[in-house]
Each structure stands twice: as C-alpha cells, then as structure tokens.
Amino acid sequence: MLTRFILIQTSHAGNVGGTARAMKTMGFDDLVLVAPRWANVLRREETIQRASGANDVLANARIVETLDEALDGVDHLCATAMTPRDFGPPTRAPREHFAQLMGAASTEASRPGGIAFLFGSERFGMRNEDVYRCHSCLSIPTDPKFGSLNLAAAVQLIAYDWREALGGFALPATTPEKPPADAKALAGMLAHLEQALVAVDFLDPDAPKKLMPRLNQLFNRAAPSEEEIHILRGVAKAMLRAAAAAKR
Amino acid sequence: MLTRFILIQTSHAGNVGGTARAMKTMGFDDLVLVAPRWANVLRREETIQRASGANDVLANARIVETLDEALDGVDHLCATAMTPRDFGPPTRAPREHFAQLMGAASTEASRPGGIAFLFGSERFGMRNEDVYRCHSCLSIPTDPKFGSLNLAAAVQLIAYDWREALGGFALPATTPEKPPADAKALAGMLAHLEQALVAVDFLDPDAPKKLMPRLNQLFNRAAPSEEEIHILRGVAKAMLRAAAAAKR
Numbered sequence: 001m002l003t004r005f006i007l008i009q010t011s012h013a014g015n016v017g018g019t020a021r022a023m024k025t026m027g028f029d030d031l032v033l034v035a036p037r038w039a040n041v042l043r044r045e046e047t048i049q050r051a052s053g054a055n056d057v058l059a060n061a062r063i064v065e066t067l068d069e070a071l072d073g074v075d076h077l078c079a080t081a082m083t084p085r086d087f088g089p090p091t092r093a094p095r096e097h098f099a100q101l102m103g104a105a106s107t108e109a110s111r112p113g114g115i116a117f118l119f120g121s122e123r124f125g126m127r128n129e130d131v132y133r134c135h136s137c138l139s140i141p142t143d144p145k146f147g148s149l150n151l152a153a154a155v156q157l158i159a160y161d162w163r164e165a166l167g168g169f170a171l172p173a174t175t176p177e178k179p180p181a182d183a184k185a186l187a188g189m190l191a192h193l194e195q196a197l198v199a200v201d202f203l204d205p206d207a208p209k210k211l212m213p214r215l216n217q218l219f220n221r222a223a224p225s226e227e228e229i230h231i232l233r234g235v236a237k238a239m240l241r242a243a244a245a246a247k248r
Numbered sequence: 249m250l251t252r253f254i255l256i257q258t259s260h261a262g263n264v265g266g267t268a269r270a271m272k273t274m275g276f277d278d279l280v281l282v283a284p285r286w287a288n289v290l291r292r293e294e295t296i297q298r299a300s301g302a303n304d305v306l307a308n309a310r311i312v313e314t315l316d317e318a319l320d321g322v323d324h325l326c327a328t329a330m331t332p333r334d335f336g337p338p339t340r341a342p343r344e345h346f347a348q349l350m351g352a353a354s355t356e357a358s359r360p361g362g363i364a365f366l367f368g369s370e371r372f373g374m375r376n377e378d379v380y381r382c383h384s385c386l387s388i389p390t391d392p393k394f395g396s397l398n399l400a401a402a403v404q405l406i407a408y409d410w411r412e413a414l415g416g417f418a419l420p421a422t423t424p425e426k427p428p429a430d431a432k433a434l435a436g437m438l439a440h441l442e443q444a445l446v447a448v449d450f451l452d453p454d455a456p457k458k459l460m461p462r463l464n465q466l467f468n469r470a471a472p473s474e475e476e477i478h479i480l481r482g483v484a485k486a487m488l489r490a491a492a493a494a495k496r
Contacts, residue, residue: 022401027391053396083420091422095412140408141417143275148301153270153404156397160388160405164343169389172331174339 002114003162004030005155006070008130009121011037017050018152019119020057026159027169031061032070039063050152067118067130076101076112079126079134080119080154082147088128091137094158098165117158122151178225189229189236190216196236199243250362251410252278253403254318256378257369259285265298266400267367268309272302274407275417279309280318287311298400315366315378324349324360327374327382328367328402330395336376339385342406346413365406370399426473437477437484438464444484447491 005023010016010033020031033041041047042058051058064070071077078097079089092100101111118134120126131137140149140157149157163169194212197203203211224232253271258264258281268279281289289295290306299306312318319325326345327337340348349359366382368374379385388405390397397405411417442460445451451459472480 018398018401021396021398024394025390025397025401027394050398052398054394085422090425091419093416093419139419141412141419142273143417144420146272146275146302148269149273149404150266150269150298150300150400152398153266153273153401156401156404157408160408164389168341169391171339171341171387171389172392174333177338 001112001166002030002073003028004032004070004074004114004116005159006032006034006067006116006118007036007151008034008067008118008126009036009124010041010119010151011122012151013038013041013044013046014050015122015151016041017047017052017054017058018150019155020047020051020054020061022152022156022159024054024057025156026163028159028163029057029060031057033061033063034067034070035065036063067133071116074112074114074116076115076136077134078115078117078158079131079137080117080158081126081131081137081139082142082149083125085128085131085137088131089134089137091139093141094138094161095165097136097138098161102165115162117155117162119151119155178227180223181226181229185226185229186216186219186224189224189232190219192233192236196239196243199240201243249360249414250278250321251276252280252318252322252362252364253407254280254282254315254364254366255284255399256282256315256366256374257284257372258289258367258399259370260399261286261289261292261294262298263370263399264289265295265300265302265306266398267403268295268299268302268305270400270404270407272305273404274411276407276411277305277308279305281309281311282315282318283313284311315381319364322360322362322364324363324384325382326363326365326406327379327385328365328406329374329379329385329387330390330397331373333376333379333385336379337382337385339387341389342386342409343413345384345386346409350413363410365403365410367399367403426475428471429474429477433474433477434464434467434472437472437480438467440481440484444487444491447488449491 005019005028007016007019016033016036023029023031038044042061042063047058048055100106118126118130138158140154142149190212193215194203197211198205253267253276255264255267264281264284271277271279286292290309290311295306296303348354366374366378386406388397388402438460441463442451446453
C-alpha cells in the first residue's frame with residue numbers, strides 16, 4: 001500500500017535525516033516535505049549524517065509548497081498531534097486505529113488505497129486547518145507529564161506500528177533453540193550429580209534433607225538440553241574423579 | 249516494576265540525550281551508562297540539547313565501569329541486537345516477548361521483579377559476553393535490507409512496547425465524538441435536499457435516475473451527526489431561497 005510520510009514546515013535538518021532513517025528501517029520510502037525551513041534541507045550535512053545511509057529516501061523525497069501538492073494517490077490522511085483538539089477528526093492511538101483499518105474486521109473495501117501520515121513543525125505542531133483535512137488524528141500514548149516526543153522518534157513509532165499492522169517483518173533466522181532433554185535424561189544426570197555431591201562430602205546420604213528435590217526443581221525450571229545434560233554429567237564425573245584422587 | 253535502560257560504551261552524546269528523552273516520554277527514568285566514551289557525557293551540550301527537557305533522567309543517571317555494577321535489583325536482562333547470534337539467549341521480537349512476560353498467560357511468579365534493557369555501542373553493538381548474561385535477546389523487526397536503527401530510536405521503540413505491555417498510558421481526554429443522527433433525521437434532511445436540488449434545476453423530478461439513492465448511500469457512509477444534519481438542512485434552505493429569488 002502507498003504509504004507516505006509528510007513533514008510540514010520542518011525546521012531541523014537532523015529531524016529530516018532521522019525521519020528518512022526511521023522510515024527506511026520499516027521499509028518505507030515515500031517522503032514529502034511541505035515548505036521546510038531550509039530549501040536545501042535534503043542536501044544539508046546534518047540531514048545526511050542523521051540519515052545514516054538512508055540516502056535513497058532523501059534522493060526520492062519531494063519538496064512542495066502546499067499540503068495539497070503532497071496528497072496525490074492517498075485516500076486516508078492521519079494527522080499526528082500531542083494535544084487533542086476540541087474539533088476535528090477523532091483522536092486515536094496508532095495501534096488501535098491501525099487494527100481497525102487493517103485488522104480482521106476490516107474488508108478490502110474498507111481499507112485505504114493509500115495512506116499518509118502528517119507531522120507538523122517541531123515548534124508549533126500541526127495547524128488546525130491541516131488537521132481538519134484528516135480522517136483521523138493519531139496520538140501516541142506518552143506519559144501525561146512529558147509528552148515531548150522528538151519528531152523523528154514519532155515517525156519511528158508510527159512507522160513501526162504501521163509496518164506491524166501491514167504484517168510486519170520477520171526476524172532474521174536464528175539457530176533453532178535446543179529442545180529440553182526428557183525427564184529420564186534429567187533423572188540420570190541428577191543421580192550422577194548426587195553421587196558426586198556425596199563424594200565431595202557436600203551431601204550426607206544419612207541426612208540428605210531436601211537437597212536433591214531442590215536441585216531437581218531448579219533443573220526443571222532451567223529445562224536443560226541434551227547437550228547441557230552432557231556438560232552437567234561431565235562436571236559430576238570430574239567431581240567424582242577429584243574426590244577419588246583426594247582419598248588415595 | 250523497576251525498569252532500567254543500560255547503555256554500554258555509548259560513543260555519541262546526542263544518543264544519550266535522545267535516550268533520556270525517549271525514556272521519559274514513556275514514563276521511565278532509570279538510566280545507567282557503562283563505560284561511556286565521554287566521562288562527562290551527562291553534562292555535554294549535545295546531550296542536554298537532545299534530551300529536550302528530560303533533565304531529571306540525566307540528573308538521576310549513573311555512570312559505572314562494568315556491567316556488573318549496573319545490575320542491582322533486576323532479575324530479567326534483555327539484550328538488544330540486530331543480528332542474531334548462533335549461541336546465547338533466544339531471540340524474540342519485543343512485543344512477542346513482552347506479551348509472554350506480562351500477558352494473560354503470565355503469573356505473578358513468572359513476571360520479572362525488575363527488568364533491564366541493554367544496548368551496545370553504536371559502532372560494535374553488544375559484546376558476546378554481555379549478551380550471554382541475558383535471559384532474552386530482543387530484535388526489533390526491521391526491513392531485512394536496512395536494519396540500521398539509531399540507538400535512541402531503538403530505545404524509543406523498546407520503551408514504547410514495554411510501556412504498552414505494562415498497561416500503557418491513556419490518551420488525553422478529547423471532546424466526545426458526536427453520535428450519528430438517526431435514520432429518520434437523515435431521511436428528513438434528504439427530502440429537504442431533494443426539494444432544493446429540484447429547485448436549482450439539478451434534479452429532474454421526471455427523470456430522477458439514481459441521484460437520491462446515491463446521495464443516500466454517500467450520507468450513510470458519512471454518518472452525519474445531528475449538528476451536521478442541521479448544517480445540511482441550512483444549505484438546502486439557502487438553495488431553495490436562492491432559487492425562489494431567481495424566479496421572481
């Protein structure tokens with residue numbers, strides 16, 4: 001789906017670079033700047049530095065004079081605002097809104113054809129007249145005592161939530177986790193360990209108290225793999241060997 | 249729950265400030281820096297600038313020499329890494345892991361008493377020996393072609409997901425949305441509008457085609473409130489008045 005990020009009257013070059021980087025990490029590349037403070041913002045040193053390799057997003061970005069020019073191809077506009085207005089589109093948390101747009105209850109026809117996320121200037125936020133054009137107003141749930149999200153950080157969060165709503169990226173493949181050894185293997189290791197604990201005079205077989213049941217519970221929680229059982233048996237074996245050598 | 253963010257060998261002051269700001273927006277304030285590049289990093293100009301008011305987080309932050317000194321009070325350690333390792337704790341997406349820790353299936357006893365999120369240096373990420381101490385390794389699902397998250401952006405995403413898992417912040421109260429007017433009010437408005445459309449010679453009553461059913465469908469989707477019905481009736485009234493004046 002066409003997904004566009006629109007920054008309106010952005011004043012900090014670093015935020016434009018940070019926005020490009022945030023978008024690219026979530027697989028988005030359609031950036032439009034409406035009347036930015038610096039005409040050359042896409043080529044400024046700070047922008048390129050903070051973009052940190054997201055140069056294609058900067059290269060594809062468009063600069064336009066008015067919001068109208070940024071809206072081709074999108075049919076669902078999301079304002080972003082920290083403070084709700086007394087009039088305008090309904091205020092929603094991003095996850096809730098995206099679940100409604102794209103979740104199980106949505107249909108082909110109810111989903112947007114193209115979506116745009118609008119971000120106001122660092123100093124003044126969005127103008128009312130721009131908010132009024134939108135279908136919803138996204139508000140990221142922040143601490144009521146400190147809602148001051150950095151612009152690029154807000155872009156990062158919205159891009160993340162939207163990407164997850166679109167299905168998300170898979171994590172890179174990892175080595176499969178080792179399944180836990182079965183209870184028989186664990187019991188065998190514990191018996192081996194018990195012998196070793198007796199041999200090193202830690203466990204008194206005549207007054208064992210609850211040592212072995214305690215260790216059994218501990219190892220149940222740890223759920224050791226076959227390989228780890230092997231290591232633990234090796235430790236038991238070495239303890240037995242050391243104890244035997246000490247008594248020679 | 250005690251929630252700590254631990255930055256290990258961080259080299260950019262801006263990221264320390266950005267981290268403080270990101271934490272504070274999500275209501276967290278426990279920051280520890282392990283062997284940062286700059287000993288005075290908490291007082292550097294760039295740090296304070298990027299913290300943008302999260303000065304209390306910087307003021308409370310501790311600087312320590314080793315990871316050990318950063319771990320008091322936490323019993324669940326989450327590494328963060330972009331690239332999974334062939335050995336070490338299981339790699340998990342943050343939302344999935346947090347749902348497991350705190351979700352419906354978790355119990356009082358299975359929940360951590362204190363949690364720490366560890367972030368490696370900007371240039372090298374986390375050292376294997378630090379990852380191996382952790383209970384899980386969080387990997388934020390990013391575009392496989394560009395996983396380069398800024399450090400403060402990664403902190404922002406983890407802080408957001410963790411805050412949501414803890415129950416989240418409420419959105420600030422907004423003016424309640426107006427409920428849609430009932431079908432009778434909509435039908436009355438449409439009848440009024442129909443008269444007006446005839447009066448201005450847009451609708452031919454002898455060949456109405458499907459104009460009114462189309463408008464009915466459009467207004468059903470828009471679900472106007474009582475107040476909006478009132479506005480639309482005002483428009484119809486003005487159209488009728490103008491048409492009458494034109495025929496005088």
